[in-house]
Amino acid sequence: MKGVAKLIGRVKWFSPKKGYGFITKADGEDIFVHRSGIVGSRVLREGQEVEFEIERTPRGPRAVRVAPLPTNS
Incomplete structure (x- = not known):
């Protein structure tokens, strides 16, 4: 199986009501x-x-296997 690149991005917007958005x-x-x-x-x-x-x-x-990164708070 070929390796898949993990990318980092920031949520531009996401609508829980509509169930989609953009990163x-x-x-x-x-x-x-x-x-x-x-x-x-x-x-x-x-x-x-x-x-x-x-x-x-x-x-x-489209983005898949999207996982939030830990915050530095």
Whole structure:
């Protein structure tokens, strides 16, 4: 099995009601995220830093295996 690159990004916005949003990668590209691709709580907060992988779909790239990174509080 080929290795999959883990990426770091920041949640641009996420609507719990709609169940989707966007993550901004370090290079500025926005990636679609659906709640089904989130590990754990299935809810993300704006500005939250996350780790994820990208899955290529016919409708474009989407974030999968999205996991919030620990905060330094």
